[in-house]
Amino acid sequence: MPKKLLIVDDSPVSRAIIKKCLPKDHTFELFEAGDGKEGLEKFKEIKPDGTLLDLTMPVMDGFEALEEMKKVDSNAVIIVLTADIQQKAYEKVMALGAGMVIPKPPSAAALADGLAKMGLT
Template sequence: MIKKILIVDDSPISIKIIKSCIPKDKDYELFDAADGQIGVEKYRELKPDLTFLDLTMPVMNGFQALEEILKFDQRAMVIILTADVQIKAIAKAHDLGAFSVLKKPPAKESVAAAIKEAEDALTERG
């Protein structure tokens, strides 16, 4: 069951948009971080059930942050949110261990569906 969600993005507007797309009926605890480095630190501190991660950020990009998060927690559930929808970037995100990739700006339905898929995958893992 997903309770805590971490959103890592350097754009306050993007964070606001993502938060607005997350279903309100589930009482999720929402946290955010403004770059990959802070995102990794918050991941270690909070151990969220799900992380939304942007790829293009200062200090530490999303690919680096994804690697660090998965070094810390191999079972981390990370959804990449990016405006870079090139096949190469999407393939790299999957190869590194991302659960899925969503295009920015996300549609409310795609975020809700991604959360549901993540919950189903977590339930299957046990």
């Protein structure tokens, strides 16, 4: 049975890049959201096995979405994909419960490695 994967990013181009980088040897049931609020709503609705979350988005940013998602499911597997690789941002998302941070744009190898480490492949 394919794992449900939610991609939350305001950039359609980024979402397309992420989908292109997913391991070809695994099948995922993909869901997408264009901002943190929509992502949180879809997260509650579909209960994904994993979430790939951007930080800088309109309506609700990734920090707030991450915090709210962890309130809904404290065991949620959330990988932050961000171009904001400042130490402060990294420490904050890890404190909020992210499983890991992968710099954007992700490489196929980094995304495959992250998904494997988080038990999604």
